[in-house]
Amino acid sequence: MYEGFDLLAFMLGLPTGLVIALSVWYFVRKKGKKERRYDERYQRIQEQAKSLSWTVTVVTIVIAWAVVIIFEGPGLAFFLFAALYVIAVVSYGVGAAIVDKRN
Numbered sequence: 001m002y003e004g005f006d007l008l009a010f011m012l013g014l015p016t017g018l019v020i021a022l023s024v025w026y027f028v029r030k031k032g033k034k035e036r037r038y039d040e041r042y043q044r045i046q047e048q049a050k051s052l053s054w055t056v057t058v059v060t061i062v063i064a065w066a067v068v069i070i071f072e073g074p075g076l077a078f079f080l081f082a083a084l085y086v087i088a089v090v091s092y093g094v095g096a097a098i099v100d101k102r103n
Contacts, residue, residue: 061084065078065085
């Protein structure tokens with residue numbers, strides 16, 4: 001470690017920041033429920049945004065995967081991208097199965 005690093009501040013800052021973030025999230029969510037912000041329209045918009053985000057993520061992983069294999073060959077980065085792609089596709093499949101079973 002270098003001289004100016006304060007380990008105590010680092011170890012206290014992370015939990016403190018987490019507690020503050022969760023507190024803000026709780027009160028914003030509570031106020032939003034009272035004002036009926038989280039209705040069916042909100043849920044549908046969030047579902048579409050997550051779906052679009054997932055699609056962009058998978059396409060980005062595939063492009064990065066191709067770039068890595070072209071410039072660096074089948075090394076560690078290639079297998080990391082392969083693992084990310086498999087995790088993304090499997091998680092999508094599991095999520096789709098769960099939602100399909102509910103409906």
